[in-house]
Amino acid sequence: MTTTIIVVSMPAPPQRLFASDNASGIHPDYLGAIAQANVSHELAYGDDRFTPLAVRGFSQLADCDVDVLFTFGGTGSNILALAILLDRAESVLCTEWSHIAVDETGAPERILGVKLQTVVSPDGKLRPEQIESAAHALGSIHHAQPGVVSISQPTELGTLYTVAEIEAICQTAHQYGMRVHVDGARIANAVAAMGATRDVFRAMTFAAGIDALSFGGTKNAMLNAEAVLIAPQYRGRHAQYLHKQVTQLPSKMRFTSAQYVRALSDDLWISTATAANSSAQILFEKTKRFESLRIDKPAVNSLFPIILDPAKTKLQEWSFFWDWNIDQNQVRWMTSWDTSPTDIDAFVAGVAAVLG
Ligand SMILES: Cc1ncc(COP(=O)(O)O)c(C=O)c1O
Known part of the structure; x- marks a missing residue:
């Protein structure tokens, strides 16, 4: 085998990476929000001045009474959202490209003991027909029961679901009693690409019928700030206990929520x-x-x-x-x-x- 070597003199590399x-x-305003939250002592685990403001901000954004759970990371958000939505003996339907299946080191399987059922998807998008097909397993004691459909918006291949596509996924999933989770590690980029308004956010999430959203902040200028938003119909499924049990309950939550207060104040x-x-x-x-x-x-x-x-x-x-x-x-x-x-x-x- 011969190896080709490229001999070219390269210019100075960019100061910032194109890797991820x-x-x-971190945006200076988020550092400022952290500095502001750093002045007083505040009670831990969300009993601080900032967390209720951020929760209210998210409910206004979603235009419904969402449950908000702040977490340390995107993987943790996904695990927590799935933990809340899943029932016993259920599986999660997702694409072969989904972060939960490919890039989370088997964390959902290990922590939740859940089976992930991946479907083929050349463009990273899951389709209602694939939910229909998986639904054949419902009622069979030999199969994990498809209980949650998890999609990513945008997908791991940089593609976007239209609002109509998300509505169709929710409709089909709900028809079979399945719940819908959206991995929105980059939901802000999807919103920005599809109109950059709060209405677009609502249309592609809770108005479309989704049941839980991992709302990412870390990739979008914030410092280790992620949140799980749970639709009103799934409030009270032991969310607060699961939050701690899957190790995603930050004690100094105010430093996360203060950033979200800033983010939501003028849609930074x-x-x-x-x-x-x-x-x-x-x-x-x-x-x-x-x-x-x-x-x-x-x-x-x-x-x-x-x-x-x-x-x-x-x-x-x-x-x-x-x-x-x-x-x-x-x-x-x-x-x-x-x-x-x-x-x-x-x-x-x-x-x-x-x-x-
Ligand atoms: C689509 C998607 N979901 C979730 C995550 C999880 O993020 P974290 O690395 O914070 O666990 C990532 C991270 O790259 C991602 O790209």
């Missing part, structure tokens, strides 16, 4: 996601000219180009980004709320040096 929005910094959460999405569009416009790169227009803040080796490895060594679908030489480039035009130009200069 998890790599980004939508503005930061809009900035991240716009940077992805600019990166696309500036890289689509490279003939050896196959790249599609992004819907949110992620791009999934196909780059062949040795160019791929050379670029990853220079400014790291993740492989996504190794079999297809597909990688992921991701922009963040704080990605600057200078970062984009520096990244494009590196791509040009290797591919141009």
Whole structure:
């Protein structure tokens, strides 16, 4: 086997990474909110001044009386949401790309003891027919009973469900007594891409009929701030006990809730996601000219180009980004709320040096 080595002199790498929005910094306003919450002592576990304000803010946003549970991370949010929605002997239906099935180290299986039933999905989206098909197992003692449908908005492949598609999923799932969870680790990016209004958020979540939402903040400029929103019809399913039992009850909750108070006060959460999405569009416009790169227009803040080796490895060594679908030489480039035009130009200069 021969190895091709690329010998090119590379420009300076961008200051900020295109690996993940998890790599980004914290918005100064959230640091300010944390500083404000740091002045007094406050009781722990949500009995502070900030948490009720954040809970009220979320109910206004959702336009219904949601239960709000703040958590440490996105995986923890998903586990907690599923713990609340699941009944005994039930399984979770999700796609083969879903974060819960692929990137959570088997945490749902280990912590909840639940079976995840993955369905094939070339675009990361789950379809009502797949729920219909899984529903055949209902009533059979030999099969885990499909109890929760979990979808991600946006999906792990950067695609978006339309409001009508989410409504159809909820309708089909509910018809069989199943509940619907949305992994919204990047729900802000979906909202930003689909109109950037509170109405859009409502339409794609609780008005569409979903039962629980993992509402992400960490990837969107906040510091370790995630929340689970539970629809009114599923309040009281022992949520507060499960919160602690799955190890997601923060004692100093005020530092999370204070950030959400800030985020919801003027919808900073939508503005930061809009900035991240716009940077992805600019990166696309500036890289689509490279003939050896196959790249599609992004819907949110992620791009999934196909780059062949040795160019791929050379670029990853220079400014790291993740492989996504190794079999297809597909990688992921991701922009963040704080990605600057200078970062984009520096990244494009590196791509040009290797591919141009
Ligand atoms: C779609 C999706 N869901 C959930 C998570 C979980 O986030 P965390 O790493 O905070 O557990 C991620 C993280 O990348 C994600 O991309």
